[in-house]
Amino acid sequence: MKTILCAVLAVVFSSVTLLPAQSTKTPDFTGVWGTFTAGRGGGGDPKLNPPPAGQLVLKPEYAKPYEARRAVEAEASKRGEQLATSGAQCIPYGVPTMMSVAVYPVEMIQTAKQLTIISEAFSEVRRVYLDRPQAAIDDVAPGYYGRSVGRWDGDTLVVDTIGIKPSVSGYRGMPHSEQMRITERFKLLTPDVMHDQITIDDPVVLEKPMVYTLAYKRLPNYEMVEFVCDNNREYVDEHGVVRMKVKDK
Amino acid sequence: MKSRLLNVLAAAIALAIPVLAHHSFTMFDTTKQITITGTVTEFQWTNPHSYIEIDVPDESGAVKHWSIEMGSPSILQQSGWKFSSLKKGDKTTLVINPLKTGLAGGFLNTATLPNGRMLGNGPGRGPQK
Numbered sequence: 464m465k466t467i468l469c470a471v472l473a474v475v476f477s478s479v480t481l482l483p484a485q486s487t488k489t490p491d492f493t494g495v496w497g498t499f500t501a502g503r504g505g506g507g508d509p510k511l512n513p514p515p516a517g518q519l520v521l522k523p524e525y526a527k528p529y530e531a532r533r534a535v536e537a538e539a540s541k542r543g544e545q546l547a548t549s550g551a552q553c554i555p556y557g558v559p560t561m562m563s564v565a566v567y568p569v570e571m572i573q574t575a576k577q578l579t580i581i582s583e584a585f586s587e588v589r590r591v592y593l594d595r596p597q598a599a600i601d602d603v604a605p606g607y608y609g610r611s612v613g614r615w616d617g618d619t620l621v622v623d624t625i626g627i628k629p630s631v632s633g634y635r636g637m638p639h640s641e642q643m644r645i646t647e648r649f650k651l652l653t654p655d656v657m658h659d660q661i662t663i664d665d666p667v668v669l670e671k672p673m674v675y676t677l678a679y680k681r682l683p684n685y686e687m688v689e690f691v692c693d694n695n696r697e698y699v700d701e702h703g704v705v706r707m708k709v710k711d712k
Numbered sequence: 713m714k715s716r717l718l719n720v721l722a723a724a725i726a727l728a729i730p731v732l733a734h735h736s737f738t739m740f741d742t743t744k745q746i747t748i749t750g751t752v753t754e755f756q757w758t759n760p761h762s763y764i765e766i767d768v769p770d771e772s773g774a775v776k777h778w779s780i781e782m783g784s785p786s787i788l789q790q791s792g793w794k795f796s797s798l799k800k801g802d803k804t805t806l807v808i809n810p811l812k813t814g815l816a817g818g819f820l821n822t823a824t825l826p827n828g829r830m831l832g833n834g835p836g837r838g839p840q841k
Contacts (some may be wrong), residue, residue, distance in 0.1 A: 690786065
């Protein structure tokens with residue numbers, strides 16, 4: 464009897480000692496995530512809202528044309544016109560903009576070796592490798608999604624992305640060079656609320672890194688909707704203004 | 713109170729704002745709403761936008777064709793729309809913001825389906841499901 468009691472206590476004790484190991488288990492981001500503060504899954508505890516975005520500080524030679532472009536866009540908007548954007552022409556947003564397109568959700572599929580992120584808008588896909596080192600910037604062909612690798616910092620997944628081509632619009636249309644490096648910190652604040660803190664660093668274009676945070680709320684049972692941009696009836700006219708085609712009869 | 717409200721607004725502006733999915737709506741005159749009633753010639757359940765193509769007779773019987781832009785299927789389903797909500801030949805009444813150019817096009821606010829059900833155009837635009 465005493466032997467049995469000792470055995471039971473041993474099992475209980477070993478279970479208890481296992482708990483700390485379980486609590487440090489890396490989180491699983493698998494699931495569909497919607498915008499936390501607006502649209503699907505909106506509302507919630509305001510304490511879980513993302514912190515305010517940092518300030519975008521461009522080097523003077525990039526700030527002047529950027530501000531001039533913003534002013535031209537604002538003037539066009541006052542006239543009731545929108546100047547051409549990549550989105551209006553159904554060109555994908557790429558990293559990091561695809562992480563927050565209107566109220567469209569993102570789906571995350573996580574395995575031990577890879578985190579795959581799919582944005583519903585434009586069906587964009589990015590892959591984050593979790594089992595290998597990052598390459599040198601000069602070895603990555605510039606593209607929309609670049610090359611992303613991730614590593615665990617406790618309960619936070621730190622994702623490093625390089626290789627985004629300069630024509631892919633950055634935060635609020637900011638310019639960037641091929642030297643841009645994006646660091647994201649994915650973290651679960653609760654089992655159903657996730658933050659993605661995005662730091663954009665570009666020694667060529669930025670005076671200091673630009674930091675902003677996106678907040679997501681889990682959308683249980685949501686089925687991603689197909690998004691193939693095959694009926695784009697917006698076009699850009701000879702003045703660079705976005706127009707809508709109508710079917711005149 | 714006013715300054716508190718301004719602070720809240722400033723904080724909201726400082727948050728990262730999602731980029732527009734496709735385009736802004738400045739091409740539509742959102743200060744005007746017009747109502748058109750007619751017969752659906754095509755319901756396009758497509759991306760980046762869905763469209764209702766509709767023939768609208770005037771008082772003299774002359775028919776004018778309109779192209780009405782809607783949200784994407786993902787957005788529309790949040791207002792209760794399905795790919796089969798409208799079909800060719802259906803009679804429907806649409807409330808729209810017309811194009812500023814004066815061409816026969818607009819942006820949907822609400823649609824009244826043949827069964828009398830009224831649907832909006834996604835979150836913040838008309839009745840929700």
